Amino acid sequence: MKHSQHRATLGGKLSAVLVAAGSSVGLGNIWRFPYVAGDNGGGAFLVIYILCVLLLGLPLMVAEFSVGRATHRNAVGAYRALDRRWSFLGYNGVVAAFLILGFYFVVSGWTAEYMVHSLTGELARYSTAEEYKSIFDNFIRNPWRPVLYTSLFVLATHFVIALGVQKGIERSAKVLMPLLFVILIALSIHSLLMPHGGDGLRFFFRPDFSKVTPSTVLVALGQAFFSLSIGIGTMVTYASYFKPDTNLRHTALNVTILDTLVAVLAGVVIFPAVFSVGIAPESGPSLVFITLPSIFNGMPWSMVWSSVFFLLLVVAALTSTISLHEVITAYVHEEWHLSRRAAAWATTAATAVLAAAASLSLGVLGRWTVAGMNLFDSLDYLTANILLPAGGFFTCVFVGWRLDRRILRAQITNDGTLRFRIYGLFIFLLRYVCPAVLLLIFLDNLGVF
Numbered sequence: 126m127k128h129s130q131h132r133a134t135l136g137g138k139l140s141a142v143l144v145a146a147g148s149s150v151g152l153g154n155i156w157r158f159p160y161v162a163g164d165n166g167g168g169a170f171l172v173i174y175i176l177c178v179l180l181l182g183l184p185l186m187v188a189e190f191s192v193g194r195a196t197h198r199n200a201v202g203a204y205r206a207l208d209r210r211w212s213f214l215g216y217n218g219v220v221a222a223f224l225i226l227g228f229y230f231v232v233s234g235w236t237a238e239y240m241v242h243s244l245t246g247e248l249a250r251y252s253t254a255e256e257y258k259s260i261f262d263n264f265i266r267n268p269w270r271p272v273l274y275t276s277l278f279v280l281a282t283h284f285v286i287a288l289g290v291q292k293g294i295e296r297s298a299k300v301l302m303p304l305l306f307v308i309l310i311a312l313s314i315h316s317l318l319m320p321h322g323g324d325g326l327r328f329f330f331r332p333d334f335s336k337v338t339p340s341t342v343l344v345a346l347g348q349a350f351f352s353l354s355i356g357i358g359t360m361v362t363y364a365s366y367f368k369p370d371t372n373l374r375h376t377a378l379n380v381t382i383l384d385t386l387v388a389v390l391a392g393v394v395i396f397p398a399v400f401s402v403g404i405a406p407e408s409g410p411s412l413v414f415i416t417l418p419s420i421f422n423g424m425p426w427s428m429v430w431s432s433v434f435f436l437l438l439v440v441a442a443l444t445s446t447i448s449l450h451e452v453i454t455a456y457v458h459e460e461w462h463l464s465r466r467a468a469a470w471a472t473t474a475a476t477a478v479l480a481a482a483a484s485l486s487l488g489v490l491g492r493w494t495v496a497g498m499n500l501f502d503s504l505d506y507l508t509a510n511i512l513l514p515a516g517g518f519f520t521c522v523f524v525g526w527r528l529d530r531r532i533l534r535a536q537i538t539n540d541g542t543l544r545f546r547i548y549g550l551f552i553f554l555l556r557y558v559c560p561a562v563l564l565l566i567f568l569d570n571l572g573v574f
């Protein structure tokens with residue numbers, strides 16, 4: 126396949142890993158992973174999660190990378206170039222990216238608000254978990270403030286995107302990703318030194334398989350896909366900017382390791398702290414926004430710790446919203462033949478409207494429901510439970526069964542210059558294991574089991 130000359134490419138070897146890891150590492154790792162692990166028994170969940178990441182997530186990421194770099198196109202253009210009938214897979218990705226942004230921007234806005242309130246000392250004015258719960262509930266229902274912070278977050282994402290692939294995405298990932306690691310390591314050391322921190326570590330690392338049910342496996346799988354950003358063409362789009370000498374397997378392996386490391390580090394930050402203060406690890410999605418401020422409050426220099434922690438969430442969320450925005454921007458730019466600037470603005474305007482509506486659906490617009498859920502919840506449900514597993518399923522079917530084997534081999538081995546000893550295993554996972562397991566998640570979500 127010809128490489129289009131006018132298209133941007135990413136710089137060195139590290140950049141491919143950094144931008145892809147920037148996409149993967151996000152609220153999914155730091156906010157969602159700990160509460161899902163807490164809900165599902167801790168240690169045993171961690172073991173299953175890691176198996177899902179290695180056996181299913183990793184091959185799918187290599188598959189998406191191959192499709193993106195083979196075609197050098199946006200998600201829709203990429204599948205269309207390989208087989209017209211499969212362009213629906215690209216559309217599924219663009220639509221899913223748009224819908225995910227609808228609620229992801231809202232949660233990102235909350236992290237920005239909490240960072241600002243940590244810096245101003247506002248958060249430190251309260252002390253009990255009940256107080257934090259009521260300020261959180263009041264905040265997300267307020268008609269103005271969350272919309273304002275969400276809009277600021279949308280604009281921040283826009284300006285990185287508008288700078289272009291190389292200046293915007295690559296440079297910000299280079300600064301943001303290492304910063305994230307430094308902050309997480311500092312916080313995890315702090316957490317480990319808290320009284321009773323060991324109980325939290327035991328909960329997180331000692332598997333208790335008696336708590337495992339079939340649904341634990343399915344939850345772990347869904348979390349793995351969401352966390353790795355696979356199934357909806359994000360990695361197809363990013364890989365379309367990779368250079369011909371980027372080693373796709375190593376990039377996927379590094380991204381997977383980094384993503385998993387961040388999730389595990391987030392667990393090491395959160396569980397010792399949760400046990401130290403005596404909070405139930407099963408506290409659910411509110412764990413970060415309600416419980417952590419009350420934990421920070423009991424710490425020396427609480428303002429510093431909470432500011433640093435919420436800065437970390439903002440950073441992680443931003444590198445992920447950038448990748449979701451880029452899926453849509455690249456599509457609009459290349460398929461609708463708009464300039465990149467106009468494409469970025471169109472994407473920003475449309476996602477801002479959806480995100481504002483999703484934010485308001487938690488308060489004043491709460492009576493508008495889709496299938497019995499408010500807009501915010503329905504966006505989350507539709508993407509995580511339907512579009513994402515469906516996208517993952519069809520991606521393995523396409524790459525495993527339909528894609529010309531020579532194209533796949535050429536991408537993975539860089540035209541035969543790299544050896545791939547476990548190619549047989551890779552194809553086996555992609556053709557049989559991934560589609561079968563994904564079908565199980567899908568059926569489970571439809572309530573068949």
Ligand code: TRP
Nearest residue numbers: 149151152153154351352354445
């Ligand atoms: N992986 C990101 C996170 O963990 C979110 C994300 C970015 C995503 N791009 C995606 C999720 C594509 C699914 C598909 O927060």
